[in-house]
Amino acid sequence: MAFGFFSSVYSDQGTMDDGTWQFCGLDRMQRLYAFGACFVVGMVISILSTLFLLTANVPGFAILYSIGNLVSIISLTFIIGIPKLLKTMFAPVRFWATTIYLTLLALTLALSIWLKSFPLSIVLVIVQFCALVWYAASYIPYGRELIRRFFGSCITSI
Template sequence: MAIWETSSVPNNEDVMDDSNPLSCVQLDRTQRLYGFGICFIVGFLISILSTLSLGTGQVALFAVFFTLGNIISLMSTTFLIGPAKQLKTMFAPVRMVASIVFLSMIVITLVVAFTLKLALLCLILCIVQALALFWYSASYIPYGRAAIKKVVGGCIDV
């Protein structure tokens, strides 16, 4: 499968199957893994570096770059499964709530940053945005959410 697929892949196929004849861009497995890694790291770095603009009081700049970093990190998976499958899996029942919360937080964060310009509220919304992305990502790891619940539950019981 390549970056830009034109049909969905059945659930029983390998997500990185190279045999999709309808792909318009062909990348081998190594290229896709590099694309995924680079895109994810760049997105993460943009999100982290966006916090530098908070010190200067530029709330809108912080919100835009933090959100952009999260979106780039999310889009890194298109290197592995393609954009059509990405959209399809985002709204699968197991990920729907996390996807809706994440996308809603993107919109709300940007609206608050550009209209209210409240740094603390914007920071809280960005944290919720990051947590929603983390929860969404954990749904791709077998038993990932269960492990997170167990760790958080153990920390709360202390």
């Protein structure tokens, strides 16, 4: 098994459990609705964070954006459960993607609050978004491979 950030091996995709794990007594369909609602709320929070950019409130933007991303990731607990989410997040194929994403999330929050540097916050949010996309692509069969091929073709066409 390959181990690392750029691994294409997908041994555990983190699919919906077999019903042995129940979240607050919700059945499968209710959990899917809860996942969708929680994910959408997280995305809306992240999108609304851009309103803080209009007022140049960098800490507000970074905090709301990061909270939105966390809510979106936590939405997965409705589908696969907390134990399996933690197991899949730190599986060898996702270990570095998860570690880098969580580190960037913390750095974005900390540096945006303490330094209040607009350019640095924007760069950190962009890199955090890229890490989130790379992490999410690990759950899609050959998702990372598609990203590599897309950017590889972009680079060769320049």
